[in-house]
Amino acid sequence: MTDPLLEVENLEITYTVGAGTFRAVSDVSLRIYPRQVIGIVGETGCGKSTLAQAIPRLLPEPPATIGSGRIVFRGTDLVRVSKRQMPMVRGTGIAMIFQEPLNSLNPAYRVFDQLAESIRIRHFREMGWVKSFQGGNEAPFDYSKPAAPATATVGGALTRSIVPDGALEEAARDRLRTRSEYRDEVLRYLRLVRINDPETILNLYPHELSGGMRQRIMIAMALSEKPSLLIADEPTSALDVTIQAQVLTLMKELIDEVDAAILFISHDLGVIAETADEVGVMYAGRIVEYGPVAEIFRSPRHPYTKALLRAAPSRYKDEGPLSTIPGSVPNLSRPPPGCRFHPRCVLARDVCRGEPPPLAPVEAGADPNARGVHRSACYFAAEVPNLP
Amino acid sequence: MVATTRTPALVRRADSRFGVFWRILRANPLSLIGFVLVVIIAVTAVIVVVAPHVLVPYGPLQQTADRNAGPSWAHPFGTDNLGRDIYSNVMLALPLDLAIGLAIAGSALLIGGLLGLVAGFYNTPGTVLGGVSVVVLRITDVFLSFPSLILALALTRVLGLGVGPSVLAITITWWPFYVRLVRGEVLAVKHLPYVNAARAAGVTENRILLRHVLRNILEPVIVYFTLDIGTVLVTYSTIGYIGVASIYPGPSPEWGAMLAYYQQTGSANIYPWLVLAPGGAIFLTVFAFSLLGDGLRDILDPRTRRAFVRSSAIHEPPAETSTGPAAEPTGPEPDVEGGVPLAAREAHPVP
Numbered sequence: 001m002t003d004p005l006l007e008v009e010n011l012e013i014t015y016t017v018g019a020g021t022f023r024a025v026s027d028v029s030l031r032i033y034p035r036q037v038i039g040i041v042g043e044t045g046c047g048k049s050t051l052a053q054a055i056p057r058l059l060p061e062p063p064a065t066i067g068s069g070r071i072v073f074r075g076t077d078l079v080r081v082s083k084r085q086m087p088m089v090r091g092t093g094i095a096m097i098f099q100e101p102l103n104s105l106n107p108a109y110r111v112f113d114q115l116a117e118s119i120r121i122r123h124f125r126e127m128g129w130v131k132s133f134q135g136g137n138e139a140p141f142d143y144s145k146p147a148a149p150a151t152a153t154v155g156g157a158l159t160r161s162i163v164p165d166g167a168l169e170e171a172a173r174d175r176l177r178t179r180s181e182y183r184d185e186v187l188r189y190l191r192l193v194r195i196n197d198p199e200t201i202l203n204l205y206p207h208e209l210s211g212g213m214r215q216r217i218m219i220a221m222a223l224s225e226k227p228s229l230l231i232a233d234e235p236t237s238a239l240d241v242t243i244q245a246q247v248l249t250l251m252k253e254l255i256d257e258v259d260a261a262i263l264f265i266s267h268d269l270g271v272i273a274e275t276a277d278e279v280g281v282m283y284a285g286r287i288v289e290y291g292p293v294a295e296i297f298r299s300p301r302h303p304y305t306k307a308l309l310r311a312a313p314s315r316y317k318d319e320g321p322l323s324t325i326p327g328s329v330p331n332l333s334r335p336p337p338g339c340r341f342h343p344r345c346v347l348a349r350d351v352c353r354g355e356p357p358p359l360a361p362v363e364a365g366a367d368p369n370a371r372g373v374h375r376s377a378c379y380f381a382a383e384v385p386n387l388p
Numbered sequence: 389m390v391a392t393t394r395t396p397a398l399v400r401r402a403d404s405r406f407g408v409f410w411r412i413l414r415a416n417p418l419s420l421i422g423f424v425l426v427v428i429i430a431v432t433a434v435i436v437v438v439a440p441h442v443l444v445p446y447g448p449l450q451q452t453a454d455r456n457a458g459p460s461w462a463h464p465f466g467t468d469n470l471g472r473d474i475y476s477n478v479m480l481a482l483p484l485d486l487a488i489g490l491a492i493a494g495s496a497l498l499i500g501g502l503l504g505l506v507a508g509f510y511n512t513p514g515t516v517l518g519g520v521s522v523v524v525l526r527i528t529d530v531f532l533s534f535p536s537l538i539l540a541l542a543l544t545r546v547l548g549l550g551v552g553p554s555v556l557a558i559t560i561t562w563w564p565f566y567v568r569l570v571r572g573e574v575l576a577v578k579h580l581p582y583v584n585a586a587r588a589a590g591v592t593e594n595r596i597l598l599r600h601v602l603r604n605i606l607e608p609v610i611v612y613f614t615l616d617i618g619t620v621l622v623t624y625s626t627i628g629y630i631g632v633a634s635i636y637p638g639p640s641p642e643w644g645a646m647l648a649y650y651q652q653t654g655s656a657n658i659y660p661w662l663v664l665a666p667g668g669a670i671f672l673t674v675f676a677f678s679l680l681g682d683g684l685r686d687i688l689d690p691r692t693r694r695a696f697v698r699s700s701a702i703h704e705p706p707a708e709t710s711t712g713p714a715a716e717p718t719g720p721e722p723d724v725e726g727g728v729p730l731a732a733r734e735a736h737p738v739p
Binding site: 056058083087088089090091092093095096098100103104105106107108109117118121125218221222225 | 580581582584585586587588589590591592593599600603604
């Protein structure tokens with residue numbers, strides 16, 4: 001059994017804005033194993049983007065603060081990594097695709113220059129010309145503790161490459177590359193993300209590309225660093241539906257080719273259902289239900305998940321008006337005590353106002369730490385299937 | 389297949405550097421005028437320095453027999469009451485005034501730009517550089533709270549007469565504007581998604597500042613700098629006019645000082661060419677740099693750059709595009725417009 005690639009434990013993130021503090025993420029735990037695709041789904045403002053950006057420590061701190069918890073990536077607690085060393089983890093270790101493809105490319109550089117930069121970053125790190133998190137056989141960091149991760153723990157994810165390296169790349173491995181060598185490599189990644197006529201696209205500026213093209217360039221940039229974890233934060237929500245489908249299809253195809261785990265953040269249940277192996281449902285900063293994607297969608301065991309699924313339109317039957325969840329998302333500066341969903345929950349009883357329910361396995365006796373166990377943070381999970 | 393076939397895209401890229409520059413200038417007549425004027429001014433200044441006898445017939449203090457003569461072939465801008473040739477003095481002042489403008493605006497850009505970058509990018513409270521940027525900004529505020537001309541005049545009085553002290557005085561009052569400008573631009577750019585995306589790709593902070601932020605603020609800063617050369621010239625001339633910067637008549641004439649001298653001696657009331665010539669020289673130089681600044685704005689922004697290339701390429705007869713430095717190996721002209729194949733444009737139209 002492999003160790004998890006990423007282990008988030010009891011993560012607490014607060015925003016301090018003016019006099020108020022907002023608990024954007026409370027007590028979130030998550031494990032991602034190599035080659036897994038994990039989805040996080042939730043409404044706007046439930047903390048899913050905060051969680052996504054906190055993992056590679058991209059949240060502006062302040063106003064955000066990581067109050068407690070650990071983000072253990074390949075054996076190193078990223079919460080304790082210094083600002084100076086953090087860039088070495090990003091890109092080649094944890095790469096990210098953002099929700100704004102329209103603004104996530106630098107308008108001043110051609111596609112070639114942007115991709116070449118990512119490739120250069122990886123190449124330099126692989127060669128050990130800059131200290132790297134992914135530094136081959138050497139211990140990547142000078143941490144006194146915790147001990148640097150043994151590369152063996154992540155197995156193939158370190159050595160296997162996304163696309164077979166070309167002969168040129170092999171030849172140019174231990175020296176600075178020429179422009180035309182970079183060009184060939186950039187072209188390979190452009191073809192990988194199914195871009196037609198890459199020789200032309202290479203020389204275009206971002207504003208000359210459509211949204212879907214830009215998002216593919218972003219994906220190519222992320223992949224060209226050969227990360228072991230790819231975080232996709234709503235990669236399709238800024239695109240219109242047809243482009244969305246293209247990009248999703250591409251992501252699904254790449255998931256098989258890419259030797260990386262993927263954390264897929266979305267508010268769109270359909271997108272998650274199509275891409276993820278396991279899914280975590282977030283509500284008001286907490287993960288309220290977690291499990292294999294089919295099980296979550298077929299038999300949700302948390303009243304919020306159930307309500308969320310009911311509120312999604314179905315294309316198979318005409319149910320009349322869509323159902324809604326009564327009430328509104330709680331103000332995270334003063335979250336309700338106990339289970340945060342109780343003010344809107346049909347199952348709510350007195351016990352729900354006391355201690356917040358733990359994320360416990362649905363099946364009695366199941367190992368809570370095992371991979372892919374269906375878990376729900378509800379005292380009355382057993383009653384959820386009986387709800388309308 | 390990849391490396392051996394011809395690489396039209398790269399050839400087009402090489403072609404684009406000068407070709408694009410030229411096409412934008414042509415598409416925009418005012419910038420073309422500005423560009424040509426600046427080139428003429430610069431070439432003239434170089435000739436005056438290297439081979440003065442070509443353009444400057446008389447010495448700055450040389451007296452001729454024609455006194456108070458109007459413009460003529462012998463004296464294009466006339467002479468003053470002692471027969472000194474105004475044209476020669478105006479020409480001799482050109483390199484000096486130009487150098488002063490460049491020196492002041494240039495050092496203000498360097499000092500203010502550097503401090504502005506630091507103050508804008510590393511402004512996290514609680515860090516060493518964050519503290520530095522707070523101090524820099526407060527010093528900037530102190531300087532900006534004075535009218536810069538008055539401050540420059542006061543400093544000139546303290547630092548002494550002459551060109552060097554005046555340049556220093558204006559520079560001291562000038563850099564805070566660049567701190568404010570650069571800091572503002574950095575603040576606007578540093579929170580844009582692409583900066584965060586670069587960070588997520590593992591780019592280090594210093595490199596983000598130099599490669600991603602600096603490149604994107606360059607355009608407004610260079611435009612401001614170009615326009616500012618004109619403003620600096622006017623300010624220096626004002627100080628020269630008040631009579632603390634340069635001595636006229638003297639071995640190294642300066643336009644502002646010339647204006648002041650002829651106006652204060654009263655000659656200008658009777659012989660207007662005495663002030664029209666240096667005044668016109670100031671106007672023309674400032675005008676040229678202003679036009680160039682506007683043109684640069686278009687050239688430096690990739691968006692307008694492409695737009696200009698397209699609109700001008702459409703009106704261009706096909707034969708003329710082959711005058712670029714590199715021949716187009718991509719076949720007939722209709723395939724390529726301004727470096728962008730039509731197919732790509734149709735697939736991804738730019739509004």
